[in-house]
Amino acid sequence: MKTRKLVALAVAVLMLTSMASTIAAATEASPFPPMEPLSPEKVTFTAFIAQQPTGMTDITTNTFTLWLESVTNVHLDMDVVQTDGMKDKLTLMLASNDYPEIILAGAGDNAFKIADLVKYGTDEGILIPLNDLIEQYGTNIKARWAENPRIKEQMTAKDGNIYAIPSIDSGGISHGNVGVKLWMNQQWLDNLGLDMPTTTEEFKNVLIAFKTQDPNGNGIADEIPLTGAINTWCGDPYIFLLNAFDYYDPYTPIKLKDDVISLCANTEGFKEGLKYIKDLYENDLIDPASLTQNEQQMSAIGNNKDAVIVGAATCGHMAMFIDITNLDLSKQYDNIFPLEGSNGYRGIPYTTQPSASDFQFAITDKCENPEIAIQWADLFCGEEVSVLGSVGVQGKQWDLADPGTFGMDGITTAKYKYGEAYYDSSADANDAWGWALKLIQPDYKDLFQVDGDIYDPSNYEARLWQATAKLRPYAADVQQIPNLWLSGDDSARISALETPLKDYIKTSIVEFITGKKDIDADWDAYINGLNKLGAEEYIALYQAAYDALEN
Amino acid sequence: MKNSLVSNRIRSSRIDRVYQSFIYIFLAVVTVVILYPLIYVVSCSFSSAESLVNGQVFFLPVNFSLQGYQAVFHNSQVWTGYLNSILYTSAGTLIGTGITLLGAFVLSRPEFPLRKFITVLFMITMIFNGGLLPTYILINNLGMYNTIWALVLPGAFSVWLAIIGRTFIKSTIPEELFEATCLDGGNYFQYLLKVVLPLSKPIIAVLALNFAVGQWNSYFSALVYLKDTAKFPLQIVLRNIIISNIIDYSSIGSLDVKSLMERQYISELLKYSLIIVSSVPMLILYPFLQKYFIKGVMVGSLKG
Numbered sequence: 001m002k003t004r005k006l007v008a009l010a011v012a013v014l015m016l017t018s019m020a021s022t023i024a025a026a027t028e029a030s031p032f033p034p035m036e037p038l039s040p041e042k043v044t045f046t047a048f049i050a051q052q053p054t055g056m057t058d059i060t061t062n063t064f065t066l067w068l069e070s071v072t073n074v075h076l077d078m079d080v081v082q083t084d085g086m087k088d089k090l091t092l093m094l095a096s097n098d099y100p101e102i103i104l105a106g107a108g109d110n111a112f113k114i115a116d117l118v119k120y121g122t123d124e125g126i127l128i129p130l131n132d133l134i135e136q137y138g139t140n141i142k143a144r145w146a147e148n149p150r151i152k153e154q155m156t157a158k159d160g161n162i163y164a165i166p167s168i169d170s171g172g173i174s175h176g177n178v179g180v181k182l183w184m185n186q187q188w189l190d191n192l193g194l195d196m197p198t199t200t201e202e203f204k205n206v207l208i209a210f211k212t213q214d215p216n217g218n219g220i221a222d223e224i225p226l227t228g229a230i231n232t233w234c235g236d237p238y239i240f241l242l243n244a245f246d247y248y249d250p251y252t253p254i255k256l257k258d259d260v261i262s263l264c265a266n267t268e269g270f271k272e273g274l275k276y277i278k279d280l281y282e283n284d285l286i287d288p289a290s291l292t293q294n295e296q297q298m299s300a301i302g303n304n305k306d307a308v309i310v311g312a313a314t315c316g317h318m319a320m321f322i323d324i325t326n327l328d329l330s331k332q333y334d335n336i337f338p339l340e341g342s343n344g345y346r347g348i349p350y351t352t353q354p355s356a357s358d359f360q361f362a363i364t365d366k367c368e369n370p371e372i373a374i375q376w377a378d379l380f381c382g383e384e385v386s387v388l389g390s391v392g393v394q395g396k397q398w399d400l401a402d403p404g405t406f407g408m409d410g411i412t413t414a415k416y417k418y419g420e421a422y423y424d425s426s427a428d429a430n431d432a433w434g435w436a437l438k439l440i441q442p443d444y445k446d447l448f449q450v451d452g453d454i455y456d457p458s459n460y461e462a463r464l465w466q467a468t469a470k471l472r473p474y475a476a477d478v479q480q481i482p483n484l485w486l487s488g489d490d491s492a493r494i495s496a497l498e499t500p501l502k503d504y505i506k507t508s509i510v511e512f513i514t515g516k517k518d519i520d521a522d523w524d525a526y527i528n529g530l531n532k533l534g535a536e537e538y539i540a541l542y543q544a545a546y547d548a549l550e551n
Numbered sequence: 552m553k554n555s556l557v558s559n560r561i562r563s564s565r566i567d568r569v570y571q572s573f574i575y576i577f578l579a580v581v582t583v584v585i586l587y588p589l590i591y592v593v594s595c596s597f598s599s600a601e602s603l604v605n606g607q608v609f610f611l612p613v614n615f616s617l618q619g620y621q622a623v624f625h626n627s628q629v630w631t632g633y634l635n636s637i638l639y640t641s642a643g644t645l646i647g648t649g650i651t652l653l654g655a656f657v658l659s660r661p662e663f664p665l666r667k668f669i670t671v672l673f674m675i676t677m678i679f680n681g682g683l684l685p686t687y688i689l690i691n692n693l694g695m696y697n698t699i700w701a702l703v704l705p706g707a708f709s710v711w712l713a714i715i716g717r718t719f720i721k722s723t724i725p726e727e728l729f730e731a732t733c734l735d736g737g738n739y740f741q742y743l744l745k746v747v748l749p750l751s752k753p754i755i756a757v758l759a760l761n762f763a764v765g766q767w768n769s770y771f772s773a774l775v776y777l778k779d780t781a782k783f784p785l786q787i788v789l790r791n792i793i794i795s796n797i798i799d800y801s802s803i804g805s806l807d808v809k810s811l812m813e814r815q816y817i818s819e820l821l822k823y824s825l826i827i828v829s830s831v832p833m834l835i836l837y838p839f840l841q842k843y844f845i846k847g848v849m850v851g852s853l854k855g
Contacts, residue, residue: 051780053791057628058780079778082791089775096688296819305607323601 031400031415032384037073038375045373046100046366047076048093050086050110055434063431064389074376076102086110094120101367102377103127104360105164107435111358112164114483115491120362121163123488127362129161133374140381141165144440151440154356158485158549165377166356167438173409174445175464177351178471179234179316180243180250187332188215188311199340200244200276207285210311218307225311226280228290229298233316237290238277238509240314245273245341247476249349253501253535254542256479259550261542263535265505266527269345274512274519276341281513291510295320308332317464325457335467338474347476355480360437380439387416387444392431397422398448405449408465414449423458484545497538504533596620596823603819619824629828632785636767637832639784643703643766648758650707652751655716656743661726673710683775690776701776702784706765712758719754720747756843760836767833789825 197203207225228237246269302321401414597612770786
């Protein structure tokens with residue numbers, strides 16, 4: 001028995017050393033300083049982790065998983081769950097008192113939300129406070145805090161503790177900062193000798209011209225002046241247009257201005273916006289299908305085979321409605337600036353500050369080596385692990401930049417460049433973690449070189465970056481709503497009120513536009529409906545929580 | 552058959568003919584409604600991703616391509632998932648059918664004194680159950696977490712299938728056979744194995760098909776009770792690829808362009824071929840069991 005164990009150990013050591021040497025050989029040209037192992041002996045953590053549907057086939061054999069283990073000496077005994085349904089399993093584990101040492105919650109809806117942190121951190125004490133650990137070991141985290149102190153504020157719960165590390169873009173410009181974009185066919189504008197519209201009046205005239213003057217030149221009136229899609233990222237055509245009259249955020253019915261929280265969907269500007277959109281709709285300038293179709297259907301008309309038929313489309317990024325590998329098509333479209341409404345308003349919802357709403361990394365009270373766990377997480381807030389974890393393997397998905405090239409903003413000297421494999425979205429890729437775990441990443445994306453044609457699909461992110469950067473001056477004059485750290489009861493009440501309220505607003509907008517409800521005659525009934533659904537209580541709860549936070 | 556044709560020719564009035572043509576039209580519509588989505592999915596799975604995105608597929612494959620299938624079978628998890636699903640399905644079907652049949656047999660014996668009481672107990676579990684959390688804790692404490700048993704054992708006894716089975720045995724196997732067995736010196740086990748089982752083929756087929764389909768399609772217990780990627784059944788892999796492609800755009804800030812594009816591409820490319828790949832085993836299995844299936848359910852449903 002003993003000899004067998006010894007043999008096994010010897011084999012294991014041999015395998016490890018050979019693995020280490022091949023890895024060392026592969027990373028010879030690595031731009032990063034060699035990493036110190038986090039522990040002299042191998043440490044194992046039980047970890048809950050989500051396997052993402054893209055970019056990895058098996059997280060336990062993923063190249064990045066193996067690399068990270070070899071350099072840190074930290075092994076994760078993974079409890080793997082697929083993203084769909086992971087929140088259910090996590091809830092079960094935490095409720096059954098049978099949970100792992102560290103929790104790597106997923107992205108988006110599957111991440112820890114504020115309410116979860118209040119519940120499992122403040123109330124139940126399952127998640128341990130990370131403040132002291134970060135203070136002592138979190139070199140990278142503290143560096144990110146120094147770059148933007150707001151991140152720390154956003155992470156700290158009302159009780160003063162930090163229970164989890166969020167997934168966050170550390171400020172800077174990312175195309176996700178603005179979803180409310182309208183992509184217009186510049187080619188058509190040129191064909192008709194029109195300028196890019198800047199006011200709602202000009203915009204209407206452009207749409208009329210698109211509809212009546214045959215801008216695609218095929219002699220058939222097949223043009224769709226403006227289209228969009230529902231249930232997707234800012235696809236509803238009215239979102240962009242409402243923002244020409246007053247602030248309207250599709251993801252929350254409220255706004256914060258001068259420390260006052262108020263509803264967006266009952267203002268005079270909102271009403272005026274509806275009238276304007278209804279006018280466009282009645283004149284057949286808005287595709288009626290855009291109020292019912294999904295993203296796939298929108299992209300079907302965007303990529304129409306015989307002729308380009310879409311004049312303008314509303315959606316978060318243009319690949320949602322056209323195939324960007326079709327350069328002829330892709331070059332025709334560009335996003336326009338926010339429109340100035342007849343009431344003089346001009347602005348766009350723009351996330352100017354990093355906001356931490358998705359928390360991904362937490363340590364539970366079962367963890368035996370929290371100081372190693374926090375150092376492990378801290379790596380994800382540094383450049384090396386961000387690049388290797390999110391992009392992939394050097395020489396494959398990325399490499400060192402060519403000398404004299406620049407990053408996305410055109411000013412920063414580029415440090416890396418993407419490799420061929422990065423754009424190969426094949427189903428069997430297994431080199432990176434993607435968004436399985438992304439913490440407070442430094443702005444490494446800006447360091448990737450952009451050269452050649454900006455319309456090339458490989459430069460798509462840079463193109464979106466530029467499309468977003470130019471909107472920066474039009475960021476709406478509102479404050480970003482901070483994390484309010486609501487108590488369990490309040491947050492349950494708010495979400496109970498929010499869903500019907502949001503649905504009601506959405507349905508009413510469509511009814512007003514299509515003429516099912518009259519904007520003037522039915523306006524009071526609509527406002528009454530809002531109040532019946534508890535809009536006032538909803539606002540009051542938010543306001544109270546905000547005031548409590550500020551004082 | 553011939554008779555009815557003859558009588559039709561002679562006796563069918565105009566009303567009859569109108570009535571019949573309505574039935575045919577109605578059935579044709581039903582057939583189209585059921586068949587079209589199937590054909591559409593098959594056609595999509597053989598079309599190129601491009602023509603899918605462009606919305607060109609309506610009925611037959613456009614730009615025939617095996618891209619989707621290649622991508623599916625390149626994904627190593629699809630393969631392990633397939634094997635696991637076959638394992639779980641066979642084990643689950645075997646165990647489930649066995650246990651349920653035993654229960655059905657016992658409940659069908661009139662001389663068993665606690666028959667009524669136990670049936671009531673079983674019925675209670677149809678309406679009330681322990682809830683997710685207690686079940687989860689129980690499975691964990693039984694040491695079944697991350698093993699095949701967590702998927703196969705908890706649902707192995709199905710009350711409603713047992714009731715169908717009981718009714719079948721009661722109503723189709725004459726009591727005289729039991730008396731004959733006794734006279735020949737047989738006991739309950741011999742009666743069950745040598746008499747009841749051979750006469751219960753239709754109901755066994757019903758149970759087997761129900762358990763097989765249930766196991767093949769089930770994903771929630773695998774989601775909750777398995778932790779190793781190597782043990783995931785096909786449905787988990789599948790759901791992950793198909794369902795997770797619905798993007799939560801409100802937290803778009805943390806998602807980069809590459810993930811967005813990948814998800815669009817993968818969902819379009821893989822969706823349909825995955826559906827086909829995962830349905831094929833059940834489609835193959837069904838015709839073989841179908842004749843028993845309909846017969847068995849009909850018989851079992853009588854005299855409940």
